[in-house]
Amino acid sequence: MSVDFIYPEFEVVRNDSRCIACRVCERQCANEVHSFDPKQGSILSDERKCVNCQRCVSLCPTRALKIVKSNCTLRENANWKDDTIKEVYKQAASGGVLLSSMGNPKEFPVYWDKILINASQVTNPSIDPLREPMETRVFLGKKPDRITRDQNGNIRCKLPPQLELSMPVMFSAMSYGSISYNAHASLARAATELGICYNTGEGGLHEDFYAYGPNTIVQVASGRFGVHKDYLDAGAAIEIKMGQGAKPGIGGHLPGAKIIGDVSRTRMVPEGSDAISPAPHHDIYSIEDLRQLVYSLKEATQYQKPIIVKVAAVHNIAAIASGVARSGADIIAIDGFRGGTGAAPTRIRDNVGIPIELALAAVDQRLRDEGIRNNVSLVAGGSIRCASDVVKAIALGADACYIATAALLALGCHLCRTCQSGKCNWGIATQRPELVKRLNPDMGAQRLVNLLTAWKHEIKELLGGMGINSIEALKGNRLMLRGIGLNEKELEILGISHAGE
Amino acid sequence: MLIDVKNMDHRELNDRIRDAQEDCVITNCCGQRFIAVGMSGKHITIEGVPGNALGAYLGGASVTVLSNAQDAVGDTMNDGEIVIHGNVGDAAGYAMRGGSIYVKGNAGYRAGIHMKAYREKKPVMVIGGRAGSFLGEYQAGGLILVLGLRCDGRKIVSYFPCTGMHGGKMILRSDCKDVVFPTQVSCHPATAEDLAEIREYVENFCRKFSMDTETIMDAPFTVITPNSSNPYRQMYVAN
Numbered sequence: 001m002s003v004d005f006i007y008p009e010f011e012v013v014r015n016d017s018r019c020i021a022c023r024v025c026e027r028q029c030a031n032e033v034h035s036f037d038p039k040q041g042s043i044l045s046d047e048r049k050c051v052n053c054q055r056c057v058s059l060c061p062t063r064a065l066k067i068v069k070s071n072c073t074l075r076e077n078a079n080w081k082d083d084t085i086k087e088v089y090k091q092a093a094s095g096g097v098l099l100s101s102m103g104n105p106k107e108f109p110v111y112w113d114k115i116l117i118n119a120s121q122v123t124n125p126s127i128d129p130l131r132e133p134m135e136t137r138v139f140l141g142k143k144p145d146r147i148t149r150d151q152n153g154n155i156r157c158k159l160p161p162q163l164e165l166s167m168p169v170m171f172s173a174m175s176y177g178s179i180s181y182n183a184h185a186s187l188a189r190a191a192t193e194l195g196i197c198y199n200t201g202e203g204g205l206h207e208d209f210y211a212y213g214p215n216t217i218v219q220v221a222s223g224r225f226g227v228h229k230d231y232l233d234a235g236a237a238i239e240i241k242m243g244q245g246a247k248p249g250i251g252g253h254l255p256g257a258k259i260i261g262d263v264s265r266t267r268m269v270p271e272g273s274d275a276i277s278p279a280p281h282h283d284i285y286s287i288e289d290l291r292q293l294v295y296s297l298k299e300a301t302q303y304q305k306p307i308i309v310k311v312a313a314v315h316n317i318a319a320i321a322s323g324v325a326r327s328g329a330d331i332i333a334i335d336g337f338r339g340g341t342g343a344a345p346t347r348i349r350d351n352v353g354i355p356i357e358l359a360l361a362a363v364d365q366r367l368r369d370e371g372i373r374n375n376v377s378l379v380a381g382g383s384i385r386c387a388s389d390v391v392k393a394i395a396l397g398a399d400a401c402y403i404a405t406a407a408l409l410a411l412g413c414h415l416c417r418t419c420q421s422g423k424c425n426w427g428i429a430t431q432r433p434e435l436v437k438r439l440n441p442d443m444g445a446q447r448l449v450n451l452l453t454a455w456k457h458e459i460k461e462l463l464g465g466m467g468i469n470s471i472e473a474l475k476g477n478r479l480m481l482r483g484i485g486l487n488e489k490e491l492e493i494l495g496i497s498h499a500g501e
Numbered sequence: 502m503l504i505d506v507k508n509m510d511h512r513e514l515n516d517r518i519r520d521a522q523e524d525c526v527i528t529n530c531c532g533q534r535f536i537a538v539g540m541s542g543k544h545i546t547i548e549g550v551p552g553n554a555l556g557a558y559l560g561g562a563s564v565t566v567l568s569n570a571q572d573a574v575g576d577t578m579n580d581g582e583i584v585i586h587g588n589v590g591d592a593a594g595y596a597m598r599g600g601s602i603y604v605k606g607n608a609g610y611r612a613g614i615h616m617k618a619y620r621e622k623k624p625v626m627v628i629g630g631r632a633g634s635f636l637g638e639y640q641a642g643g644l645i646l647v648l649g650l651r652c653d654g655r656k657i658v659s660y661f662p663c664t665g666m667h668g669g670k671m672i673l674r675s676d677c678k679d680v681v682f683p684t685q686v687s688c689h690p691a692t693a694e695d696l697a698e699i700r701e702y703v704e705n706f707c708r709k710f711s712m713d714t715e716t717i718m719d720a721p722f723t724v725i726t727p728n729s730s731n732p733y734r735q736m737y738v739a740n
Contacts, residue, residue: 087740096738220577223615224596228579229539229560256731268598268619269641273668273730278639282614283573283592292534296554296576299515300539346740420739 004093006086007072010052012045018064019043025056025065030423030435053416055425087346098346101419101429103246103338103383103405106350110338111357111490112389116499118480120467127469129460135470136167136456138400140237140377141306141330160330161306163217163237165400166195167456168471169390171448172333172381172402173219173239173310175203177254177263177275178342178419179408180436183428186411186444188212193449197236199402202226202252202277204266210234217308220297222251223277225267229300237305237331238297242281242290243312245339245382248353252277253343258422258431287323294328306330313337313359313382314352318366325367325376333402334359336382340405342429343420356382357396361494364397364476373476387458396494397476410451411444503528511535511552518543532571537564541581553590556583559600572609575602578624584709591633594626597643601625601702605710608647611635618642618669627706634659640727641668646699648674648706648717656680666727672699677723685732691722 012033021043026034031049034056036042050067057065074082087098120126127134141162148156171187184198184206191198192215199217200209204226209216218235220227232238243249254267254275264271284290294307309324310333311317317334324332336356341349360380367373380393381402390401409415412426419429427439459471468474482499483491491498502521506514507529514533518525518540527536530549537545541560548567556564557576569587578597588606596615599622607630614635616624624643629650636658637645649657657675663686672691673680682688691699700718707714 090738090740094738097736098740099737100740224577224598227558227577227596228598229541229558232539232558268622269617270619270668270730273641274732276615276639276641276665276667278615278665282611282638283576283595292553292573295511296535296538296557296573299511299535300558303512345737418739420737 004089006089008047008050008070010047010050010067011070012047012050012056013066013068014043014045015064016042018062020062020064022061024059024061028055028059028425030425030430030432031421051416051418051421052414053418053425054414099343099420100346100349100417101341101343102415102417103340104350105417108338108355110383111355111486111494112385112392114484114486114490115357115392115494115496116482116484117388117391117395117462117466118482119465124467126467127464129457129464132464132469134460134463135472136459138165138168138471139163140165140379140399142376143374145374161237161304163197163306163331164195165197167452167459168394168398168400169384169452169455170196170217170379170400170402171198171407172335172339172404173199173201173217173241174342174404174408175201175219175254176206176266177203177258177431179428180424180430180439181206181262182436182439182441182444183408183411184209185441186439186448187407188216189441189445190448190452191215193445194452196452199239200226200235202241203254203263204268205231205234206262206266219310220293221277222279222281223275225269225275225277228268232297232301235305237308238301239308239310239333240281240290240293240297240329241310242284243310243314243335244341244344245312245335245337245353245356246341247344247348248312248314248337249279250345250348251279260431263431287327290324290329291327298328308333308379310335312339313354313356315354317354317359318362321363321378322366322370322372325372329376331377331379331399332363333379333381334363335402336360336380339382340408341419356380356384356393358490358493360393360398361396361478365495368476387455388462390455391459391462391474392481394471394474395477395480397478399475406451407448410447411439502526505529506533506549507531509533515540518545537562556581559583561600569606575600578602579622586710588630594624597624597626598622599624601627601705603627603629603706603709605629607631607633608636609633611638613637613640613643613645613671615639615641616643616645616669625702627702629706629710631655632658632662634661635664636662637666637669637671637725638663639665639667640671641666643669644699644702645669645671646674646702647672648703650712650717663725663727665732666725667730667732668727671725673723673725674717674720675723676721682725685729686725686727688723688725691724695724696722 139162142160187198202221213234219239221241256272308331309329337353377399380398384401424430481496511533524544526546528548532552534552539558540562543562553572559578559581563582565584572590574593576595581600585604591609593612608628610633628647
């Protein structure tokens with residue numbers, strides 16, 4: 001019906017003087033925007049289908065293409081914005097729940113951008129990382145409160161299981177199914193080369209990737225897809241997914257259309273059948289119940305691996321983390337509300353949860369106040385975008401960070417936010433073989449290694465500037481941070497002073 | 502091999518089972534959790550009441566409990582067999598993907614929740630008595646069979662069975678006139694084919710608990726299957 005007509009969001013601008021009708025754009029677009037008109041000998045575009053993934057723009061050999069935001073707009077209205085109105089039209093036409101991909105794009109404060117890092121001047125010499133050793137290695141897991149000695153006076157060296165990382169960054173959970181085989185291969189290889197970990201997400205572990213086990217975190221979520229003894233044994237750590245920053249409080253739902261071939265085999269569900277992860281774990285109603293799942297996994301793997309509990313950053317996150325820290329978990333991963341997703345209801349993604357910066361600061365402080373900070377390591381995720389975000393997170397109390405969107409960008413993602421369609425032209429969020437092969441795992445892995453190698457250098461530079469030579473010495477060192485343009489309450493929660501103080 | 506587990510914690514208990522070269526009989530069991538988790542190739546008999554998460558992630562092991570068991574029996578079980586000569590608590594067979602669970606008595610809430618099947622793996626749970634609410638919630642595969650023995654006039658299954666069911670099959674030994682099912686499933690009286698399918702499991706049940714197959718089979722059975730394996734397909738609109 002015409003009332004539902006929404007003018008296309010983007011326009012395809014083709015420079016006819018440059019276009020040579022080579023039809024690359026037509027072949028590259030899984031959304032079928034471009035088509036060749038044999039009568040005219042020229043390329044036509046159907047911009048209604050365009051998602052602005054920039055694939056055609058990037059591959060056009062004559063730079064004849066650009067995608068621009070349409071300037072056909074509804075009458076300006078600060079309350080009823082374009083998106084808001086169009087969402088009403090979509091729902092009125094379909095009766096469906098709005099489904100979006102990737103992280104919350106709305107204008108909420110990004111606290112990382114309102115925090116500044118310190119540097120040494122005069123009194124405390126800075127360190128040149130090119131000349132002096134810098135320790136970026138971290139060990140995640142429960143740490144003993146004190147040193148104990150045996151009867152001969154020797155220090156007892158047996159620690160609870162630890163996850164060793166060459167730098168305080170890991171690739172966070174993205175399931176095989178939500179992303180492609182080649183994306184997983186890239187992550188697994190890069191994690192191995194970098195000496196960090198990637199995370200299977202709740203999609204099981206493809207048999208080809210068992211070889212990367214020492215650099216793999218295997219996830220157990222409410223649907224228990226692909227979980228069995230060998231899977232648990234394969235990883236360096238096991239993550240219990242209680243929540244995800246992009247969609248706290250709800251489960252996951254991989255449509256049957258994406259459960260094909262290897263994805264079906266890895267998840268161990270029949271082809272074409274939906275893979276539904278219920279919102280809660282139906283055996284967890286309390287911290288005591290969580291403890292039961294933690295210990296059943298520890299028992300099953302004979303206490304050889306640290307157990308991570310991943311929770312979304314929500315209002316009472318400090319109290320929740322305090323409970324989790326007493327559940328026997330070795331590591332708590334907190335996922336902020338700007339965290340990415342392959343698909344989440346728009347309303348949940350854009351309105352539920354709290355920023356990771358505030359959640360992390362609140363949790364670290366609470367665990368310190370209660371004297372249980374050493375019970376667990378903290379991993380912060382939910383939009384860590386660059387090396388300075390990592391440094392700020394560590395100074396706020398994180399032991400390490402999870403990144404995912406940044407990793408996908410390294411693989412070629414252009415953040416068009418239509419992962420749910422399964423037609424990712426960059427071969428990342430798709431299972432179509434002809435699209436998957438566009439992502440070369442050798443190049444993908446190399447680009448991820450490049451990215452994090454660069455971040456590692458930057459982290460060292462920032463540390464050196466502060467006169468600090470190890471991640472450990474920065475952890476929770478909030479004196480190294482100052483707020484800019486933040487109110488008293490925000491500064492209080494972040495536990496930092498204002499710039500100039 | 503007899504293992505007396507009085508006052509023994511679960512960690513030591515499991516180590517003893519792993520170290521044992523022969524079949525194990527565990528005596529004086531009193532609430533120890535996680536017994537036999539992830540184990541394969543073991544035959545374990547338990548005297549006393551085991552705690553939660555008995556046989557979680559079970560591989561090919563077989564576990565027999567001579568009395569009741571508690572919550573989360575066979576959580577994410579992959580293979581093997583668990584036999585309970587009493588009642589079980591809540592969430593028995595949560596997400597089990599293979600193997601079988603036989604319960605002589607009743608089951609608590611959420612038995613068989615998110616049970617799934619895959620290729621040659623088809624989990625089977627047989628409950629001799631009644632089942633609590635939310636039986637087979639999110640069931641995605643496998644077979645849940647409830648025999649309703651000793652119902653004493655009460656319903657064979659309590660409230661909200663099969664909510665979110667999108668695969669597998671549930672068979673209840675009842676005409677189910679008093680049971681309310683959600684709209685996303687269909688029910689029909691068991692056909693000869695259905696009855697042939699369950700006979701093997703009823704025979705196993707009767708062998709384990711010394712009952713008569715024909716007496717049990719001689720009753721109305723109702724078969725419940727989901728209408729769609731994609732129940733939520735229409736719910737979303739891309740944004």
